[in-house]
Amino acid sequence: MDLTLKIWRQENAQAKGEFKNYQVKGVSKDSSFLEMLDVLNESLVDKIESPVCFDHDCREGICGMCSLYINGRPHGPDDAITTCQLHMRKFKNGETITVEPWRAKPFPVIKDLVVDRSALDEIIQSGGYTSASTGGVPDANAILISKYDSDLAMDAASCIGCGACVAACKNASAMLFVSAKVSQFALLPQGQVEKERRVQKMVAKMDELGFGNCTNTYACEMECPKEISVSNIARMNREFLGAKLFSRETV
Amino acid sequence: MIKQITFSSITKKVIMSLAGLFLIVFLLVHLGINLFLLPLTENHREIFELAANFMATNPLIKIMEIFLFGGFIIHIIYGIVVQLQNWASRGNIGYKSGNKTKASLSSRYMIYTGILVLLFLAMHIYQFYFIKLGLNSSVFMDEHGHPLFYDIAINLFTTQPAYSILYIVLFVFLGFHLNHAFQSAFQTLGWEHPKYTPCIKTLGLVYAIVVPLGFIIIPLYFLIMK
The missing domain is CATH 1.10.1060.10 (Alpha-helical ferredoxin)
Structure with a gap:
């Protein structure tokens, strides 16, 4: 799958953030959303760019660490799952995916998609x-x-x-x-x-x-x-x- | 802010829901009288005037009137306070990709349907209650200088089709407001039960359709009969 990612980038809590577009190519439809972001981050590191920060821990849907507001829904376009359990087969080839941090006054952004x-x-x-x-x-x-x-x-x-x-x-x-x-x-x-x-x-x-x-x-x-x-x-x-x-x- | 409106979030919502339930009961009484604007019986005009007169003079109703205005004011003020706090809670930056969660339309637009109903209420009070208070005048007065609400209402519906259409549209919005309001009030009060909650939701839906429809039929009848 080839995808366009529109990701919120924000250097730190004080910085003014903005959306940045990234192209990811050859993503397996069987990979999880976080694995897809791992692929993106590896390519960013290869280009000596700052990787996208996001929260994750168990990647089994039980720890509550992962977040991400994907295409207008928390944990993305599927029901009763966390983002780590969201698979790329839920998206279409060539789709533009908007990824935002949780937005709430008591949840300030720490960096990129990571909120406190x-x-x-x-x-x-x-x-x-x-x-x-x-x-x-x-x-x-x-x-x-x-x-x-x-x-x-x-x-x-x-x-x-x-x-x-x-x-x-x-x-x-x-x-x-x-x-x-x-x-x-x-x-x-x-x-x-x-x-x-x-x-x-x-x-x-x-x-x-x-x-x-x-x-x-x-x-x-x-x-x-x-x-x-x-x-x-x-x-x-x-x-x-x-x-x-x-x-x-x-x- | 003064202490009375800085109650906890749940207390604020409980006060709002109690005031709202009171208004729901009032609306039913109001509809019961209004329906006699229609030629339901031969003496429908007498019944309407008798009821209107009872509402205007009965001392118990006079006391209830204070509660009614209180109910409206509390419901409106808390509605606005709660909404302002809720907008502030999202923070400075909202979601670019919007909110795609399939929450019911009526629940998402309560403040907007509420504001439309408030505009109608202001117009309604000006057109009817103000005449009673002598703050607004009408040609339809009896020999003692009491307003003839039957004639005032019929005159509005028969001579001003724009008013009738506005009336109909605003009652549709009231229906949306009520559809969420009814079951939401019970949830806020904690009156939730696996057996009764489905009944409450159905009852709320029926109320939200039947009551506004009852009000809408009246101008509709005069629009068609014209």
């Missing part, structure tokens, strides 16, 4: 945990959990924190991410102790960092590589309202 997503980590630090208890190993059946609830909690916990929900949302809202991280605990008995503090702190942090307000377009759910359901957002809204209205503890 530590805002998501800050939300987790604000309350997305259960305080560890010490002592002996508890019996596996000491706390009973229904299969239904454990499955829902596991589905919520499958969020890899890639930020595609923020990138897809017209409001750059992080509600799907935060709601998944709230739900994975709210659904389990172990998460009950801190649930009121947790949801209030995480929502406050999300707002403080400058993520947008949710307007229920559900673009997040459509682009989530892990197909996290927006029912988690409704759950978080319930948890948040309940905590705001009835919690006696000031957070």
Whole structure:
């Protein structure tokens, strides 16, 4: 496959970026999108040009490190996958592919296509945990959990924190991410102790960092590589309202 | 910004959705009365005037009127505040390749359909409510100086086809607004359930089609009958 790539290049956070066009020839349709970028970068290095910076790690679709806004969609033109799992057979020979970084005020560009997503980590630090208890190993059946609830909690916990929900949302809202991280605990008995503090702190942090307000377009759910359901957002809204209205503890 | 409008993102949306649901109920009542502009029964004019009179004089309705205006103002102010924050959240540079995610059209253009409905509301208040307040005048007044809303409405629909067409077009946009609004309000309030959410979505769609259509039929009838 021969392709034209229109890639956002930006030297650093302060620099003014711009799109640059690159031609890549002889790309295998069976290669992944990131492998195609590797081919481009090798050719750039050969020409002693600066390679295109992009985030990646496991390349198995489980780490949440890769990003890229490809032809108007986070993680490109396929459903329920990360960019590393996107294959070139999803594109046509001779196509022009536009590649942009995630765009959100809380995700500043570090270089080229790499953005700083530590805002998501800050939300987790604000309350997305259960305080560890010490002592002996508890019996596996000491706390009973229904299969239904454990499955829902596991589905919520499958969020890899890639930020595609923020990138897809017209409001750059992080509600799907935060709601998944709230739900994975709210659904389990172990998460009950801190649930009121947790949801209030995480929502406050999300707002403080400058993520947008949710307007229920559900673009997040459509682009989530892990197909996290927006029912988690409704759950978080319930948890948040309940905590705001009835919690006696000031957070 | 004053403290009242710097609530958390979820609280703002909850206030907006409650105000919106209230307006949805109001719209149904309004339609119920408006339909009697049509010759549904022989005494449709009497029924319309009786209802209009009840709405203008009943003390309970007078109290509800305050809530209604409050509902509109809260919904509009929060709608604008939320939208401004949302535009700012994208940052200085937007996407060159646009947004190709297949989110529903009505959900993506809520602010624009909302603004169109707001323009209609302003026009509507000027044409009807202002007459009641004495801020706008009309030739259709009874001997006590009370406005004859039946005649004012019929006169608008029968003598100004441009107004009728604008009315019809704006109600189509209201339909798009309502289509997203109805189910979105329930989601924001956290009233989501695998059994009931599909029903709410269907009900919202039916409401968004039937209610604007009910309003549209009235000028349409006068346009055709002319």
